[in-house]
Amino acid sequence: MNTQPILIIDDDLDDKEFIQEVWKELPYLNELMFFTHPQDVLILLKDEQIIPFLIISDINLPTMSGFEFKRKLLGDTALNYKSIPFVFFSGVASNEQIQKSYELGSNGFFVKNGSIAELKETFITIVEYWQKSKVPQLRKVE
Template sequence: SYLRTTTEKPFLILCDINMPVMSGIQLRRHIHDDDYLRRKSIPFVFYTTSASEQAIQDAYQMSVQGFFVKEHDPVKIRALVRTLVDYWQHCKHPNQ
């Protein structure tokens, strides 16, 4: 409901698959199946420890923009997040 009511314009959703209330796959499906939310064109990237073949297939069937496995090394985590943020801050899409 936050994405439907906020006046903020998030430029990226970085999501885990394992979340307490609904899974990341369920969240992506909810956004993907909702015309209003889909038209917001917010890039959706998974960043998770759950990199099963099924999870990857499910994610890309819903047109995610990326799927990355969490690293344990803080330097690698910082580098990946910086790369993702830099890319999407410079990418043009209808939500801007």
């Protein structure tokens, strides 16, 4: 079982509180690390020792959209080789946004639901899938 941290990029404080509340009820040992600005995550990921289990990002973020953030991750070869699953988690989901997320190589797109029960179900779905899924092992880029 992968117990590395889950990085959540979202600027909505209410969403953060709901996620923290739901997470306490789930059996997972992963630490949740919250970020408002994607730039902070890019800096964190430069540390070769840090390989998060999963990145969950909103689309609408201050200073850089979730799409721009994903594009920056794609542009950094060293980060690509970390094989970190990346999913979008947004309050809205137009067909264009969903299509764009997959064009950028995201591994999923989930919509924030209104209830705590639905949020819990969504997090169980995401985490259980990635706990069972196999991803390539980290290899150094020379």
